[in-house]
Amino acid sequence: MDNFKAIGNSLTSLGSQFTPFASRTFQYTKEQLGQAEDKTQLPPDYIDLEKRVDALKQVHQKMLSVTSQYSHESYDYPPNIKETFGDLGRTVSEKVQLLSTASTPAEAQAALTAPPSAKPQPKTFNHALARASLASSQLLHQQHTGAGEDPLATALEKYALASERVGEARLAQDAQIQSRYLAGWNTTLNTNLMFASRARKNVEKARLTLDSVKSRAKGNTWKIGPTSPRDEQPASSEELSPEAQEEIEKAEDEFVTQTEEAVGVMKNVLDTPEPLRNLAELxxxxxxxxxxxxEILNELAPVIEGLQVEQEAAYRKSRESAS
Incomplete structure (x- = not known):
């Protein structure tokens, strides 16, 4: 028994010589092993704030895991298509302009494969659709031998130009989302919520320090082996030395200060209208x-419909003539 008491007293003496970090680690380990008799409880309102902040953090992480795709140009680019450097060389509108001056099939092919005038064209679904439509239009034009233009080829060219405009509108959308939504939500997650997390850690440090000071002042340490009823009774506040009482009060003040500061930080994170404003921008x-x-497609639809009506009328006329 005396040996166990001697070991316990030695650990208590050793605990009093620990650095603040070591004292907190010592106290935390005791709590995890169920050796801590008294653990300072955080106010219910504080715990409620922690839960709300944790929920807000999870919301930001979940939403950003999806919306971050707006930072990747090719998020809707078809994975099964194979486009060459020449396909991506010029915009569809540039190619159409070059094609308008081509007088032979060779010149038309050269216009389609003209070297790039700027950076490669975007890899979006609508841009790919535009390029495919223009290439298809030219295939029909090259094989067309009748009078006038092939109506389907004409329609595909107009659709190509419209699709490119839709693709540019999508890129403009993505740029707005990146600057007005993603930037704000990433700031909240990586700055504001990080400040709240840091403040909460400071509260936990202050609590562990307070409890380690209390435990050391009252002579509580690891319980190794059997103890007598007298050993289990901590020293009362009246038995504490003035120095120990002062140390406890100082640790309590620090705990209160850190708790109040964390409450302020968490309330600020929860009350700021910035995330909702960013969502509205999205x-x-x-x-x-x-x-x-x-607007682009609604403008194109009647044009394509007109070509369709003209072709159907011509088709009926040719059938009537044949009969």
């Missing part, structure tokens, strides 16, 4: 893109 960018895409 939606607005999407609205502008879909509105622009609608």
């Amino acid at each position: 939606i607005q960018a999407q609205v502008e893109y879909h509105k622009k895409a609608y």
